[in-house]
Amino acid sequence: MAKILYSCTASLDGFIAGPGGDMSWLTDLIGPNPAVADVIAEIGALLIGNRSFRGDDPHRGTEKEGKAFGGGWDGPQFVVTHHVPEMSVPEVTFVGDVASGVAAAKAAAGDKYVNVIGADIARQCLAAGVLDEVLVMTAPILLGDGVRLFDHPGGTRVRLERIAVSHAPLATNQRFRVRG
Template sequence: MAKMLYSVTMSLDGFIAGPGADMSWLTDHLGPNPVVDDLIGEVGALLVGANTYRGDDPHKNDEGAGKAFGGGWEGPQYVVTHHPPAESAPGVFFRTDVATALADAEAAAGDRYVNVLGADLARQCLEAGRLDEVLTFVAPVLLGDGTRLFHHPGGRTVQLERVHHSAVPHATALWFKVLSSAG
């Protein structure tokens, strides 16, 4: 059965995108990453939020523009949106609700990971008790404002267990298993 993994790069002050969903800050922190290289082979499908799908691309000025993991991964992508376009790219499937997209992505992934992309979608998976793991790359930069890694007004306690940590080029990798959440 597929596991749900949220993988993301964030600034040291906890932002995954800058003001206005700007992702240009990430360009300086891309490059060879053995943790990502190992992960790519374990990902069976992507579950993508609408803002992430339509958003800024840190690879927009290189050959990886518009491609998952900058072109390092290919496979089915399930995009959750209330406004699906009339046409889509090959391998991209639009779903109007999280539950359907999740079920379709899990079926496509088989016994590999469904990699969640998008802060709001990851939060929804966590709140539904469906997020199994979180892989965060902490980049050595402070953004000061933008989109938080997990934002829950009023707070929420989520118990995690660290399963891996390492220094990688351009960041520090922190991989956690989601144990429980309350609130």
């Protein structure tokens, strides 16, 4: 049975995108990372938020632009949106809500992980009690503003259990199990 994993790179001050969803800060920080290679091999499907799907790409202007993990992964993708584009996108299915997206992505992933891309979709998965793990690659940069790794107005506490930590030249990787 597929598990749901939220993986992302975050600045040291907790942002996964800069102001306005800017991802250009990540371009210079993409490099070899065994934790990323390992997680890519574990992914069976992606569950993506609409803003992430339509948003900025750290690979903009290269042959890797628009490809999951810069072309390092290929497979079924499920985008949660209320605004389905008129043109189809290969290997992308548009779904109207997180519950149907989770169900479809889990079915497609088989016994591999569903990787969540997008802070709001991850927050919704957490609220629904379906998020199993979080993998954060912390980059050595401070952004000061932008899209937070986890944002819950009014605050909330979510207990995590660290299950792995490793270091790469451009990131410190921490993997957690969601405990509730």
